[in-house]
Structure formats: C-alpha cells, structure tokens
Amino acid sequence: MDINKVRKFYLIVWTACLSAFLLFYLIARKDLVFTNTYWIFVSIFCLALFAILLRSYLKYKKKYIDYVAAIVYAVYRYGFLISQLVSRDFKSKYKRSVLGVLWSFLNPLLTMIVQFLVFSTIFKANTKSYPVYLLSGVVCFSFFKEVTDMCLSSISGNANLINKVYIPKYIFPLARTISSMINLGLSLIPLILVSILMGITLHASVLLGIYFLGCLIVFSLGVGMFLAALMVFFRDIQFLWSVITQVWQYATPIFYPAEIIPAKYHFIILFNPLYHFIGNLRKCLLDGVSPEFPAYIYCAIFALLSLSVGAFVFKKTQDKFTLYL
Amino acid sequence: MSKKVIEVKNVTMKFRMSEEPINSLKEIFTTALSGKLKYNEFKALDDVSFSINKGETLGLIGNNGAGKSTTLKLISGIMKPTSGAITTKGNIVPMLELGAGFDLELTGRENIYLNGAILGYSKEYLESKYDEIVDFAEIEEFIDMPIRNYSSGMMARLAFSIASVVQPEILIVDEILSVGDAAFQEKSLNRMKELMNGGATVLFVSHNIEKIREMCDKVVWLRKGKIVQKGDVGEVCDAYLQWQNEKKLQKK
Numbered sequence: 001m002d003i004n005k006v007r008k009f010y011l012i013v014w015t016a017c018l019s020a021f022l023l024f025y026l027i028a029r030k031d032l033v034f035t036n037t038y039w040i041f042v043s044i045f046c047l048a049l050f051a052i053l054l055r056s057y058l059k060y061k062k063k064y065i066d067y068v069a070a071i072v073y074a075v076y077r078y079g080f081l082i083s084q085l086v087s088r089d090f091k092s093k094y095k096r097s098v099l100g101v102l103w104s105f106l107n108p109l110l111t112m113i114v115q116f117l118v119f120s121t122i123f124k125a126n127t128k129s130y131p132v133y134l135l136s137g138v139v140c141f142s143f144f145k146e147v148t149d150m151c152l153s154s155i156s157g158n159a160n161l162i163n164k165v166y167i168p169k170y171i172f173p174l175a176r177t178i179s180s181m182i183n184l185g186l187s188l189i190p191l192i193l194v195s196i197l198m199g200i201t202l203h204a205s206v207l208l209g210i211y212f213l214g215c216l217i218v219f220s221l222g223v224g225m226f227l228a229a230l231m232v233f234f235r236d237i238q239f240l241w242s243v244i245t246q247v248w249q250y251a252t253p254i255f256y257p258a259e260i261i262p263a264k265y266h267f268i269i270l271f272n273p274l275y276h277f278i279g280n281l282r283k284c285l286l287d288g289v290s291p292e293f294p295a296y297i298y299c300a301i302f303a304l305l306s307l308s309v310g311a312f313v314f315k316k317t318q319d320k321f322t323l324y325l
Numbered sequence: 326m327s328k329k330v331i332e333v334k335n336v337t338m339k340f341r342m343s344e345e346p347i348n349s350l351k352e353i354f355t356t357a358l359s360g361k362l363k364y365n366e367f368k369a370l371d372d373v374s375f376s377i378n379k380g381e382t383l384g385l386i387g388n389n390g391a392g393k394s395t396t397l398k399l400i401s402g403i404m405k406p407t408s409g410a411i412t413t414k415g416n417i418v419p420m421l422e423l424g425a426g427f428d429l430e431l432t433g434r435e436n437i438y439l440n441g442a443i444l445g446y447s448k449e450y451l452e453s454k455y456d457e458i459v460d461f462a463e464i465e466e467f468i469d470m471p472i473r474n475y476s477s478g479m480m481a482r483l484a485f486s487i488a489s490v491v492q493p494e495i496l497i498v499d500e501i502l503s504v505g506d507a508a509f510q511e512k513s514l515n516r517m518k519e520l521m522n523g524g525a526t527v528l529f530v531s532h533n534i535e536k537i538r539e540m541c542d543k544v545v546w547l548r549k550g551k552i553v554q555k556g557d558v559g560e561v562c563d564a565y566l567q568w569q570n571e572k573k574l575q576k577k
Contacts, residue, residue, distance in 0.1 A: 080442050081442040081445075083442075084438055084439045084442040084443075085442075087435075088431065088439055091430065091431060091435065092428055092430040092431065095430045095471075096430075158426075160425060160426075161425050161426045161443065162403070163398075163403065164403070164422045164425040165401075165403070165419060165421075165425050165426070165443055165444065166401055166402035166403050166417075166419070319405045322404050323340060323341075323404075
C-alpha cells in the first residue's frame with residue numbers, strides 16, 4: 001500500500017478529531033451549552049481518539065498493522081468500490097422518476113404533513129412546535145427503517161455477485177447504509193428549514209445533535225448487518241421484520257409525546273434505543289441545551305452493542321453465505 | 326526451480342444438502358422438533374491436490390459435476406474449503422461470469438466504473454484504461470446509453486473488455502471464449518493468448534479438448550470430485566478421450 005496515501009488518510013482523521021475538539025471547546029466556552037463540566041469529558045474523548053490513531057500510525061510505520069490500521073486499509077482498498085455501489089444505489093433509485101433526488105426532501109416532508117394533519121388536534125396542545133417535534137422523529141425513524149430494510153436484502157439481493165466475484169461481504173450492508181446516510185443528510189435540510197420557519201432559534205447545541213445522529217447510524221448499521229446475515233438462512237425474516245418495524249414505530253414517541261405513556265409502562269421506552277436517540281436529538285434542537293451527561297453514555301452503549309452483535313453474527317456466518325444463496 | 330503460484334493441498338469441499346431445502350423459520354422449527362433434520366452430505370471435491378508454477382497454463386477437464394467450477398470458486402476466494410488449504414500469490418482476475426454486477430439502468434460508462442470497481446481495479450487505473458476498454462468493445466456510440474438497451478452481444482463484449490483489460494498475475498477462465506460474433510471471438514481469443522504470453526499464470530476450464538491441447542501446459546482431470554489423472558497435456562487428454570469413448574460404447 002502506498003504510504004503517502006495512508007498518511008493522507010490519517011491526516012484527515014486527525015484533523016477531524018482536532019477540529020471536533022476545538023469546536024466543543026469553543027461551544028462550551030461561548031454558549032454555555034454544557035451546563036456543567038461536560039465539555040471536559042468530550043475533550044478527553046477526542047484526545048483519546050487522537051492518541052489511539054497516533055499509536056496505530058506509529059505502529060504502521062514499523063510495519064505492524066493493528067485494528068485501526070486495518071480499517072484505514074479497508075477504506076483505502078475498497079473506498080472506490082463503496083463509492084461506486086453507493087452511486088449505483090442512488091442513480092438506479094431515482095432513474096426514470098421525474099423529480100429524482102427531490103424525493104429525498106419531499107418524502108419526510110409529506111409523511112410529516114400527513115401525520116401532522118391526523119395527529120395535530122390530539123397532541124398539539126401539550127407539545128411545543130409540534131411540526132418540528134414530528135419531523136425530527138419522522139426523519140430519524142424513516143432513516144432507521146430504510147437502512148434496516150436495505151441491509152436486510154443486501155446479501156441475498158446481491159447473490160449473483162457474491163457467487164461470482166470475491167468481495168468482502170460487509171461491503172454490501174455498509175454501502176447501503178452509506179447511501180441511506182446521504183438521504184438522511186438531504187432530509188435534514190427540510191428539518192432545519194421547518195425549524196427556522198417555526199421560529200425556533202438554532203443554538204450551538206444543534207451541533208451536538210450530530211452525535212446522536214451518529215449513534216443512530218451506528219445502531220442501524222448493527223441491526224442491518226444482523227438482519228442481512230439472518231436473511232440468508234431464513235427468508236421469513238423479511239416479512240417478520242416489516243411487522244416488527246411497525247410495532248417499533250408505534251412504541252417510539254414519534255408523533256406522540258413520551259409523557260402520555262402510563263408510568264408503569266415507561267420502562268419499555270427506556271429500553272428503546274430509538275427513543276433515546278430521537279429524544280436527545282429533539283432536546284438539542286428544540287430546547288437548545290445539551291442532554292444530561294449519562295444520555296451520551298447510554299446512546300454510545302446502545303450503538304456499540306448493536307454494532308458488535310451485528311458484526312459478530314455477520315462475521316461468524318459469512319463463510320456459509322455462498323452455500324445458501 | 327520455478328515458483329508455485331497456486332497451491333491446492335488436500336482440499337475437500339462438502340456441501341450439506343438437506344433433502345428439502347429449508348428456508349423458513351417455520352420449517353426449521355417443525356423439522357428440528359420432529360428430529361427429521363436430515364442432511365445429505367455431498368462431496369464436491371475430495372482430497373484434491375495440485376499446484377501451478379509461475380507462467381504455466383493449467384487446464385481442468387472433466388464431465389459436468391466433476392467439481393471444476395467449485396475448484397475455480399475456491400481458488401478465487403469466493404468459497405472456503407471444508408478442509409485443506411489453498412495458497413495463491415498475486416492478484417487474481419476471475420473470469421467466471423462476465424459482467425457480474427452490471428446494472429441495467431446505468432449507462433455503459435457508469436457500468437465500466439462499477440464493474441471495474443467490483444473486479445478490484447482502482448479509479449486511476451480505470452480512468453487510464455477507459456478508452457482502451459471502449460475501443461475494444463466497439464460500442465463507442467452507445468456508451469452513454471443505459472445498457473438495458475444493449476443487445477446481449479454488446480453487453481458481453483463490454484464485459485469481456487473490462488475483465489481482460491488488466492495484466493493479471495493469475496487468470497481464472499471458465500469457458501467464456503465464445504463471446505459475440507465470429508470476428509469478436511477471434512479478437513478475444515487473441516487477447517487471451519496475449520494475456521497468457523504476458524507471464525500470467527492461467528487456470529483454464531473447458532470442455533473443448535482441442536483448445537486445451539492448444540493452450541495448456543498441464544492438465545488435471547477431475548471426476549466426481551477426485552483427481553483421476555494429472556500431468557502432461559497429451560497423455561491426460563488421450564486418456565480422457567479414451568474413457569469418454571468407452572463410456573459411449575458401454576451405453577450402446
């Protein structure tokens with residue numbers, strides 16, 4: 001592998017780390033978003049990440065490749081393939097449709113309007129800026145649904161490729177997740193626009209919402225990899241999953257406020273990762289403050305747990321995929 | 326001493342085939358509960374060993390179901406063997422099926438990049454070879470058209486051009502020399518010979534014994550997953566043809 005290119009990769013990640021650190025530092029100083037000394041934890045986190053990368057880079061220079069370097073290598077080696085698969089997803093999705101990529105904006109907006117018309121009279125009174133509340137939930141949940149649905153068929157749908165050419169199999173769910181991430185990015189634009197229209201002042205805390213979106217992405221990828229592996233062996237999963245997502249959608253406070261759930265059932269939503277991701281994102285966006293510190297830990301645990309279970313199951317079963325496809 | 330580029334050592338590949346394919350949760354529950362989960366073990370390859378030296382062309386022959394395609398899939402890394410080991414040195418270009426991953430909605434140009442990425446080419450490489458691919462496929466005027474409008478011959482020509490544009494160290498070919506019309510077939514055959522003469526190590530599967538004789542240095546004859554004979558082209562091919570004739574006579 002070309003050492004100059006590797007250096008470039010490390011450099012990009014380092015800069016990202018450092019700028020995140022600086023950003024949080026500035027926010028903490030200026031806006032008093034972090035009411036306590038939370039920014040210290042964030043800074044420690046960023047610096048730790050930086051140190052891990054530095055260590056891996058130094059090891060790499062001594063020809064020793066650790067986990068981090070392996071990830072960098074995968075990005076370098078398969079980056080072009082992933083970008084091609086993502087652009088294929090995008091192009092073939094919107095080809096032959098008149099509005100094309102505009103649908104990425106319109107879809108969440110239209111869903112929001114429909115739900116708004118249906119539910120606004122019931123829930124409007126006790127939720128402030130209901131359209132934004134609703135839209136943020138819709139955007140997050142439809143991202144989750146899209147990723148898991150797309151990952152579900154990512155292995156079985158590419159059977160002809162997997163049987164003919166050697167490609168690391170994790171590429172397929174990953175590429176699908178990345179194309180959904182682009183969609184998510186696009187649907188954030190109407191969310192921000194509606195927030196401004198509704199007269200919400202955007203605090204610096206909105207930037208913290210990126211953290212919770214990141215957790216949502218990692219969580220969805222984990223679930224997606226798990227489903228992709230399962231789908232190869234049991235085709236029933238696709239039908240089962242559409243029922244599960246529907247139940248999940250109603251069990252998550254998307255169009256209703258969390259407070260209407262009776263106290264004795266409240267524990268259910270505490271174990272619902274999506275409730276945490278969406279709830280904290282709303283706090284950042286609507287209330288203009290950072291959530292309590294434990295919220296960051298909870299979300300990270302949910303996301304990493306899901307990814308490690310998903311990746312573990314995927315890795316354990318991937319050699320058998322070709323036998324069942 | 327020449328270097329071994331591909332080494333296949335005591336490779337066994339077993340497929341577990343349930344008597345009826347179990348594909349759903351309900352079925353797996355009911356069969357597991359009733360204890361009827363039966364598998365037929367099927368050995369696609371049984372203790373197969375051979376090796377190919379650098380620059381050599383090895384032919385694989387055998388009837389249908391002998392395990393030729395399984396061998397190719399194992400060597401290209403698509404499957405992993407049940408037991409045994411396979412070592413390969415160098416980049417492999419498997420021409421098992423041309424145009425894997427072609428997307429009918431995309432244009433020829435977009436498919437060149439997509440298919441090239443799938444075959445493991447880098448972006449810079451594809452950009453530098455782009456004109457060569459288009460020229461060779463002879464589809465210049467259709468390149469910006471979605472390939473669902475292509476004829477099957479055009480698609481095959483494009484696929485062959487993308488697959489054969491590299492100078493691979495190991496080339497794996499599964500009977501694909503019959504692509505397109507007669508003129509293109511000759512052109513593609515020449516390209517294959519060029520690649521072979523360029524120092525590539527080639528693994529070649531064909532039912533056409535004449536072509537095997539013409540192109541290969543060594544031959545492995547497989548039958549029902551086992552090696553019947555391996556070695557010199559002339560000897561093995563003669564033995565194979567003789568065996569086939571005997572079988573024909575027996576049938577009569």
